[in-house]
Amino acid sequence: MxxxxxxxxxxxxxxxxxxxxxxxxxxxxxxxxxxxxxxxxxxxxxxxxxxxxxxxxxxxxxEVPEEPAAGPGPWRLGGLRALVPPVLLLFYVLASERLGFLITGAIMVFIATLALGARPRLAVPLAVVAPLLVHLAFYKLLRVPLPAGLLSAPW
Amino acid sequence: MIDMLEAVRLVAAPDVLIAILASAIYGLVVGSLPGLSATMATALLVPVTFWLSPIAAVATIITASAMAIFSGDIPGCLLRIPGTPASAAYTDEAYAMTRKGQAEMALGAGLWFSAIGGIVGTLSLVLMAPLLAEMALSFSTFEYFWLAFLGLMCATLVARSSPIKAIASMLLGLLISCIGMENPAGTPRFTFGLTDLLGGIEPIPALVGVFAVSEVMRAMITPEPPPLPRRKFGSILANQWKLTKKYQWPMWRGNFIGIIIGVLPGAGADMAAWVSYAMSKKFSKEPEKFGTGHPEGLVEAGASNNASLASGWVPSLLFGIPGDTITAIAIGVLYMKGLNPGPTLFTERASSMYALYLIFIIANIIMIPLGIVMIRIAATVLRAPRASVMPVILLLCAVGAFATGSNLFSVLMVAAFGCIGFVMERNGYPVAALVLGIVMGTMVEQNFITSLIKSDGDILPFFERPVSGVLAAMTFGALLWPVGIWIWNRTQGRRLPAGTAAR
CATH class of the missing domain: 1.10.287 (Helix Hairpins)
Structure with a gap:
């Protein structure tokens, strides 16, 4: 932009x-x-x-001009991909109460990983593990009231 | 003396020691990832500090920020991508040394002189803070207004950016701070009828958005940095003593400049590094070697940015005015933990202050062994694909913002500030000035309006008291500084702006 x-x-x-x-x-x-x-x-x-x-x-x-970013990314509409993170946060705001933290987090991580150009081989395990770890740290240790929604954590 | 012993007892508590160690590792890893700055590392720590004891909370912030500022040198040196903005000043130099086969020396210098800078900066904090505290007791709203205003002006002295854009960013931050009813009259302003905005914009979601989300957005459209070549490092500290003796004078100058810039409210580690690198080049006996892999500038700027980190706590602890964006976060944590900044902190909570000094010293000492380990495993850590790090950061942004107030509105704010930060950065508007504007806005307004009411709308009393007169002069100096440089360039007939002088 x-x-x-x-x-x-x-x-x-x-x-x-x-x-x-x-x-x-x-x-x-x-x-x-x-x-x-x-x-x-x-x-x-x-x-x-x-x-x-x-x-x-x-x-x-x-002003010192920023070094020009090299070539377009793997997708077309490259510039619009910058909007993925805020849109995912918006999704979190709208969905986390209903779907619960684990599912919302998994969807966020999955989409963000793919948008960064990774293969599903990395995106799927990351989408499973990362929300679980974050939930463990914030819900269990730091006692943040993360919504349970459809899928509650085993702890 | 009793306070000192009490401080040792406070720091030796197991939770504090664990907090120091864990945040040290966290700071080293996050700081070394390109694009993830020390400020971001600290901002994401805030929800964690809610559940820690006051001393442990402050310890995590001190340790993580010091480590992150050092480890920003690692990718700078090996990949020519600064890990944090504070290392940007000497990235080219460090990379040139790596290409000459002196990566050990460059990384070692970053580590060794960071630690020295941090310790010297801490000593300055120990010496300066009580002296200034005595003076600060007699400060009235006039002085506080000028101090906060000076902080805002210093925040606009950002290297490599247009001063007018920096001032515009700062004003935008002030405007954002007007939102809500946190003003002297208690009138709701700019709330657009939203109850969520009545309480104003919280600094933490704004910080997380501007520094973390905008970085994830940036990662979406920039190519992935190249992986680090695996290499065996020789001894990291081998030549550092020789360098210390050879460049003793630049080292002290770097420490000194770092301390001065740190104490100035608003100006932080990145400014210190730029100024010191430029100074080093100017006063060096062999300026022609700069840029070709010469350690002198590295020594001076590496010491400087860590020294400024410690002395940046002086205005924060004494006046509650942040020395930089990291201490802006720290102030929020201090308030939350009942260690409200102010001159009385040094008399009434002396043991806590001593504990804080001790943590600074410990953090800078353990930086050396942990830093060596980090340098050795950096190739493995930096191999983690960006596509696996950034999504987790995004998730942490959402959870962290939610945790600060347990409401989803903060998550919305994080997203909004991510977009604002992203657009601003793309167009050359420095975001640190925006953040400091948001953080200090309420304070500036409060003291400005109160002073105006006291003086019956008269401007003169703002300059009459001796200290406020000096502070006013400094503020206008900071404001007119870019104009001075511009005139200097015009009369000299060559372009040598503040930032590019360092190239």
Whole structure:
């Protein structure tokens, strides 16, 4: 997701303007000059200035460009694969209560391993072992209330 | 004296010793995996610290971070991929030494001078903290405002990135910290009607997202690093004493710079390494050898980044203002464990403080034997395919975030911050500044608004007290520093920006 400085600068300016505007509408504390509005207003205006400077390319000379990533991955739509981890986390949020930690975790690990280009020979055992170990450590030792769902652990 | 004995007793408890050993191994392994930084290693430890005693909890953080900063040198040296950002400054140099057949010397220098830097940094913490604690007792909200603001400005002095983008990242962090009702007036702000946002954004899910999830996302689209060639290493520490004597002066300078940068709130190990490497090159008798596999810069920067790690605890313990992203996590743990940062910590909980110093020393001493073992088995550890490590990290992110508050909303936050961190990093916005903005935002605002109310909206009292005047000057210095470099480059007619000076 490489965006030009103009785009990111404009986004920051818009964000700053929104923050300043929303901040200035906050109700003031009666009898005081400075209230909850002051800080968002300051930050918002700071963001507008920074966004403008970035959009005009000021400060570029300090940047060291990242080494370009070598060729596309094994799949097409390579860039979209970056979205796999957040989507899997979203899946965890939606499914863990119903399916339980072990099944949700196994599905997450399985998909993530495949997305990283591994063969099922690695993905299947990892998807079985990793959630079990994590469950053992967090549920048994650290007493995190992980949901049991459909499949409860033997301990 | 009684406090000292009590500290020994605290540290000698079996759970503390086990915690030190386990977190040392954890830190060494995670730090050596390319892309997994010391900050990430520490952030994933936080849920574990919930169930430990206060001293054991602090011990895990200290040990794991020190080990991870050292072991980041291993893949840097052998593969030219820095394991943590703090080793990025001298990765090329170390790799050049490996190509010359001096891998032992390069790795040994990383280990030996890391340990020395860590111990010297600890001594500075021991000496400096009580002195500053006395001074800190008289600090008012004005001083605290400037200190926190100085921390934010230092966080924007990130090497190899545009200072304006760094400031923008920091402001974004401050804006995120505005969310919720944790502000002086108690007004809910930017909650979009969501009750989950009323309590504000917790720093730990944000940290895990920005440092761990974004790294897993990155792994998805970058090619797998090449496997490490198996090789037999000769003696690792053989030549280190000779190096110590030969480069004594650079070593001390590295320690010193590391301590100074560590004490500055906001600036951490990676900055220390960059500055020290650049200094070393500038003051060396043989600067032409830099970049061709010359140990001098390695000595200075390797000592520097570990020294800054220890002295970074000074502002954290005294003022609750993080010295870097690692201590930002540590502060959260300190609060949770009832060791609230502040000057009184040194008088009322002296034994805990001594215990903390002892843990630092122990961690840096056991770093040497454990580090040697790690170097010898690094080829096997780094052979673990990335496809088997990253999914487990992702699962740990989900569980770790869930564990911090036992609610699924934090997992959602982790995913969101993963995306934010990923996009920011791709476009050259330093994420450490964002994180420090989130962590310090509430504190800056609290002290800023309180000071303004005290002074009746007048700006002048912010500069009137002597200490706050000095801190204000330092803050503006940090703000104007990039402008100075820019003017210098213009007048000198050549490009020598802060970060690239180190190349």
């Amino acid at each position: 490489q965006l030009s400085d103009r785009v990111t600068g404009a986004v920051l300016m818009a964000l700053g303007a929104a923050a300043a505007l929303a901040g200035s509408r906050l109700p003031a504390v009666p009898g005081q000059d400075v209230g909850p509005a002051a800080f968002p207003l300051l930050i918002g205006s700071g963001l507008i200035i920074c966004g403008a400077l970035i959009a005009f390319g000021i400060g570029r000379s300090f």
